[in-house]
Amino acid sequence: PKQPLVLGIESSCDETGVGIVRGTTLLTNTVSSSMDEHVRFGGVIPEIASRAHLDAFVPTLQESLHEAGVTLDDIDAIAVTSGPGLAGALMVGVCAAKALAVATGKPLYAINHLVAHVGVGLLDSGAASERASDAVAAAGLGAGKLPENLGALLVSGGHTEILRIRSITDDVELLGSTIDDAAGEAYDKVARILGLGYPGGPAIDKLARQGNPKSIRFPRGLTQPKYMGTAEEKGPHRYDWSFSGLKTAVARCVEQFEARGEEVPVADIAAAFQEAVVDVISSKAVLACKEHGITDVLLGGGVAANSRLRELTGQRCTSAGIKLHVPPLDLCTDNGAMVAALGAQLIMAGIAPSGVSFAPDSSMP
Numbered sequence: 330p331k332q333p334l335v336l337g338i339e340s341s342c343d344e345t346g347v348g349i350v351r352g353t354t355l356l357t358n359t360v361s362s363s364m365d366e367h368v369r370f371g372g373v374i375p376e377i378a379s380r381a382h383l384d385a386f387v388p389t390l391q392e393s394l395h396e397a398g399v400t401l402d403d404i405d406a407i408a409v410t411s412g413p414g415l416a417g418a419l420m421v422g423v424c425a426a427k428a429l430a431v432a433t434g435k436p437l438y439a440i441n442h443l444v445a446h447v448g449v450g451l452l453d454s455g456a457a458s459e460r461a462s463d464a465v466a467a468a469g470l471g472a473g474k475l476p477e478n479l480g481a482l483l484v485s486g487g488h489t490e491i492l493r494i495r496s497i498t499d500d501v502e503l504l505g506s507t508i509d510d511a512a513g514e515a516y517d518k519v520a521r522i523l524g525l526g527y528p529g530g531p532a533i534d535k536l537a538r539q540g541n542p543k544s545i546r547f548p549r550g551l552t553q554p555k556y557m558g559t560a561e562e563k564g565p566h567r568y569d570w571s572f573s574g575l576k577t578a579v580a581r582c583v584e585q586f587e588a589r590g591e592e593v594p595v596a597d598i599a600a601a602f603q604e605a606v607v608d609v610i611s612s613k614a615v616l617a618c619k620e621h622g623i624t625d626v627l628l629g630g631g632v633a634a635n636s637r638l639r640e641l642t643g644q645r646c647t648s649a650g651i652k653l654h655v656p657p658l659d660l661c662t663d664n665g666a667m668v669a670a671l672g673a674q675l676i677m678a679g680i681a682p683s684g685v686s687f688a689p690d691s692s693m694p
């Protein structure tokens with residue numbers, strides 16, 4: 330069909346997501362998160378996440394179908410995240426999707442989670458559907474057609490990557506990524522050092538507003554010439570990030586205040602840490618875009634919620650003549666609608682389904 334009705338399933342981390350799209354129109358985006366169960370452990374516990382997916386899947390599916398006003402019979406195809414992510418968590422969604430596909434005889438598409446974060450940008454912006462709530466209306470790129478020179482900056486608890494997208498269905502190139510911790514992971518680890526709880530991103534974002542980002546200068550990883558290279562000769566990590574040194578620098582800084590018997594200036598440290606992260610993410614992303622002729626860049630992942638990241642990346646993109654697209658937050662974080670959106674693109678591009686014998690791949694590139 331020209332506008333296939335696609336059911337998308339996401340279970341790569343702690344969110345059980347089921348979304349339904351018709352072509353590029355978003356119908357529903359239903360998400361159940363097990364984050365509350367991980368909070369006391371200070372991180373996502375894979376076993377708990379898998380069990381939570383098992384509990385949440387059927388109710389989330391039923392709610393999504395109900396909200397969209399469709400039945401499984403109406404669905405043209407099923408799409409499911411097959412990687413990357415937590416192996417046990419992926420397995421729950423993949424098993425469920427295969428069972429549905431076999432039971433209904435509908436085609437099944439295995440979806441790369443990272444590419445789906447970009448695919449969500451293809452959903453129509455504005456009031457795409459009477460059924461879509463306000464919160465899930467606008468994805469940002471609109472019109473179902475990607476800009477020709479598109480990049481994507483994905484920043485979450487699991488990934489920090491700058492991608493060039495020539496074709497969403499078969500030509501996505503990784504320009505740069507973190508060589509150690511993801512940015513969200515760095516936020517979470519630093520929040521733990523500062524005693525701010527988990528997840529740390531929102532807590533640091535909020536506290537940083539009361540601190541002075543210039544009070545302390547934290548290191549910007551992989552920015553020395555040996556990594557960046559020169560204008561003529563690019564270094565080996567020109568577009569890559571590293572956040573583990575920054576995390577260590579924050580820990581040292583806290584230790585020094587404590588050793589001197591001084592009160593730790595938590596808000597200042599949070600602000601200075603955030604400035605270091607956001608500075609290096611936005612500067613390297615914009616550099617990669619400029620040097621690859623990218624004119625439009627889509628921001629995605631949970632850290633896209635960060636107020637300073639949005640602000641500074643927006644400013645630097647504007648100065649460089651690049652347009653920054655930021656989907657609404659519930660389409661930036663993990664969800665099933667992005668999986669359905671990419672599935673619909675694959676179908677509309679005439680790509681064959683994946684069958685039911687693929688395995689989840691936790692380290693899918």
Ligand code: KG4
Pocket residue numbers: 342484485486487488512513514516517528529530531534630631632633634635636661662663
């Ligand atoms: O995309 P996401 O929901 O899950 C995956 O990691 O795939 O991202 C979660 C991450 C966490 O590390 C969380 O601390 C971070 O996003 N985060 C933030 C903010 N909100 C969430 N980081 C910085 N500032 C925020 N406002």
Ligand code: ZN
Pocket residue numbers: 442446485630662663
């Ligand atoms: Zn994600």
